[in-house]
Amino acid sequence: MREALWAELLKVRRSRLPWITALAFTVAALVCGMFMFILADPARARALGLLGGKAQLSGASADWPGYLALLAQAVAVGGLGVYGLIAIWLFGREFSDHTATDLLALPTSRTAVVAAKFTVAALWALALAVLLAGLGLLIGALLGLPAWSTPAVLNGLARILGAAALAALTTTPLALAASAGRGYLAAVGVLFGVIFVSQIIAALGYGSVFPWSIPGLYAGIAGAGQDPPGPLGLLLVVITGAAGAVSTAVWWNRADHTR
Amino acid sequence: MHPEPPLPDGASADPAAMAVIAHPRRGETSPAIEITRLSKRFGDVRAVDDVTLRVPAGQIYALLGLNGAGKTTLIRMLLGMITSTAGTVRVLGADVTGGDRSAWARVGYLVETAAAYPELTVRENLEVVRRLRRLPGDVGDIIDRLALAPYAERRARTLSLGNLQRLALARALLHAPDLLILDEPVNGLDPAGVAEIRALLAGLIHRHGTTVLLSSHLLAEVDRLATRIGILHHGRLVGEHDADQFDRHRRRHLRLATRDDHAARTVLIAHGYHPQSATPAGLLLTDPRALAAPEQVATVLVHGGVPPTDLHLHEEDLEAFFLRTVGPSEQVTLTAGPGTQPAEGTGDA
The missing domain is CATH 3.40.50.300 (P-loop containing nucleotide triphosphate hydrolases)
Incomplete structure (x- = not known):
């Protein structure tokens, strides 16, 4: 798989997408930081025009645990979109650029190619989560957020990484959609559908058994009154991730590659 | 080119x-x-x-x-x-x-x-x-x-x-x-x-x-x-x-033109050839001896008083052979390669 991994990393390095995804996560960290700035002193924010007269602010506190929890929610919800696009790009581009055919009859197996793509997707997701956590620490320090405690901050950072891992796992079926759909379009449609349905199911109270709602619940998006997803929910996410990866590899090996 | x-x-x-x-x-x-x-x-x-x-x-x-x-x-x-x-x-x-x-x-x-x-x-x-x-x-x-x-x-x-x-x-x-x-x-x-x-x-x-x-x-x-x-x-x-x-598989024919195709046909038949009418004018010969020795056909016609004004040996190209193999109804979708000439009709030999 080493050769395939080298090839995938080269393609990623030459693409603009890493910079676009990094920019998206940077904006997320800045927006969350601005939210902290507003929460810390709503009157000052109102005076600066950052806050509307009728704005209701609730559900977060302007301190280190509150900021890191907000970042974890951002990565849980935004991660599904961004990590989903990464998976779609890694697999769908081979069909949109008509390069998939050149990967199918080589000494390097198709399974190795698929595994390399998922490895790159995982590394990419981790790098973005680390970027978000790092920016969170920097912005939090610049804002002078109160209630710093090393255990609480470490717990907050772990929650960011955990939410990122869960979000990334739920995107493997999009790789299958991009492969079977032979391009970006069908998979992007599936991504929009999954984001929409996960919101509905979470609102109906069944989010704890719907894999794409679980990263948000894990990050505490439903508020303090909501129980975090239990082992069953986390297991469902892992099963979804594994099933998506395995079925993608099976598709690459067994499907009729007519295009 | x-x-x-x-x-x-x-x-x-x-x-x-x-x-x-x-x-x-x-x-x-x-x-x-x-x-x-x-x-x-x-x-x-x-x-x-x-x-x-x-x-x-x-x-x-x-x-x-x-x-x-x-x-x-x-x-x-x-x-x-x-x-x-x-x-x-x-x-x-x-x-x-x-x-x-x-x-x-x-x-x-x-x-x-x-x-x-x-x-x-x-x-x-x-x-x-x-x-x-x-x-x-x-x-x-x-x-x-x-x-x-x-x-x-x-x-x-x-x-x-x-x-x-x-x-x-x-x-x-x-x-x-x-x-x-x-x-x-x-x-x-x-x-x-x-x-x-x-x-x-x-x-x-x-x-x-x-x-x-x-x-x-x-x-x-x-x-x-x-x-x-x-x-x-x-x-x-x-x-x-x-x-x-x-x-061996290509169809070949000798195509000739004269000033009087009717007279030329008579001369050729008299010498044992089997001429057919070509479109729009002229004659076609597919007899093996005509294909093997086109110059003898010319000699016969000259001696018969109807010298050929044009005579050439046509050999079916791959395109014509292909069309004959797959059937004439498919001709419209065939693409000739760069520089190729359109195929002649397949039923002329």
């Missing part, structure tokens, strides 16, 4: 010469490609229907067929990209239908579209293939051989179609394959590009004895390159011919 580039290492693109220079690899005993009763259905559509063919090592085998005849499906099955509904495929001894991938290290291929990673340079595109093929060294040699050096550091998205095709061929040739499978290798190229690719393939075969299976609907190219031709029609292999024996 662009001048044809010189062939590398003195190779020749002449089919007869190709037949001589193509030779099996030392120690290679089994066919390079062995297809047995291969079929593929997509729902009710029989894309490939009970095809059996062998390509011995060193041969340049051309699959000829109209668009949709099943050429690409057959080639994709050869490369393990499409599973067969029935039948078996062996490539360089490996049972492809059984999932054996061991042949891929010795096979180079180009299927349909010449594609490349647009954001990677030519060199990087080749480097990706070199790594995936686990080859030592670098890609400098293939860049030089394919005359891609001026474009080596250019991103693939900026390449012309011809250079993109050369890059695709460079990928296929990078590991000096024993078997080269090319689906429409000159598709979309201008005449100069076609000649260049032809010369390149000729040189490759000359130097390495590489076995080539190519598909095309560009008949002129097939006629000039192949040592054996298979005609695929509606998924079935409807005919196979060695290029050097192709003359």
Whole structure:
């Protein structure tokens, strides 16, 4: 798989997408930081025009645990979109650029190619989560957020990484959609559908058994009154991730590659 | 018309010469490609229907067929990209239908579209293939051989179609394959590009004895390159011919014009010939002795007082032969290769 991994990393390095995804996560960290700035002193924010007269602010506190929890929610919800696009790009581009055919009859197996793509997707997701956590620490320090405690901050950072891992796992079926759909379009449609349905199911109270709602619940998006997803929910996410990866590899090996 | 580039290492693109220079690899005993009763259905559509063919090592085998005849499906099955509904495929001894991938290290291929990673340079595109093929060294040699050096550091998205095709061929040739499978290798190229690719393939075969299976609907190219031709029609292999024996299968006739066709006909019949009327005027002779000695026909006519004003021996080209094989109703979809003349009618001989 080493050769395939080298090839995938080269393609990623030459693409603009890493910079676009990094920019998206940077904006997320800045927006969350601005939210902290507003929460810390709503009157000052109102005076600066950052806050509307009728704005209701609730559900977060302007301190280190509150900021890191907000970042974890951002990565849980935004991660599904961004990590989903990464998976779609890694697999769908081979069909949109008509390069998939050149990967199918080589000494390097198709399974190795698929595994390399998922490895790159995982590394990419981790790098973005680390970027978000790092920016969170920097912005939090610049804002002078109160209630710093090393255990609480470490717990907050772990929650960011955990939410990122869960979000990334739920995107493997999009790789299958991009492969079977032979391009970006069908998979992007599936991504929009999954984001929409996960919101509905979470609102109906069944989010704890719907894999794409679980990263948000894990990050505490439903508020303090909501129980975090239990082992069953986390297991469902892992099963979804594994099933998506395995079925993608099976598709690459067994499907009729007519295009 | 662009001048044809010189062939590398003195190779020749002449089919007869190709037949001589193509030779099996030392120690290679089994066919390079062995297809047995291969079929593929997509729902009710029989894309490939009970095809059996062998390509011995060193041969340049051309699959000829109209668009949709099943050429690409057959080639994709050869490369393990499409599973067969029935039948078996062996490539360089490996049972492809059984999932054996061991042949891929010795096979180079180009299927349909010449594609490349647009954001990677030519060199990087080749480097990706070199790594995936686990080859030592670098890609400098293939860049030089394919005359891609001026474009080596250019991103693939900026390449012309011809250079993109050369890059695709460079990928296929990078590991000096024993078997080269090319689906429409000159598709979309201008005449100069076609000649260049032809010369390149000729040189490759000359130097390495590489076995080539190519598909095309560009008949002129097939006629000039192949040592054996298979005609695929509606998924079935409807005919196979060695290029050097192709003359036997071509229809020939002697076409002549005179100032008085009626009188000429009488003279020819009196000398035992069997003239037919040609369209719009003139006469056609298909008698073997007329074809063997056209000058005697001229002598007979001169002595009969109706000297010929025009006389030429017409030999059916591959295009006309192909159309006759697959049936005249298919003529509208046939594409002649660059520089080919439209085929004459098939019922005139």
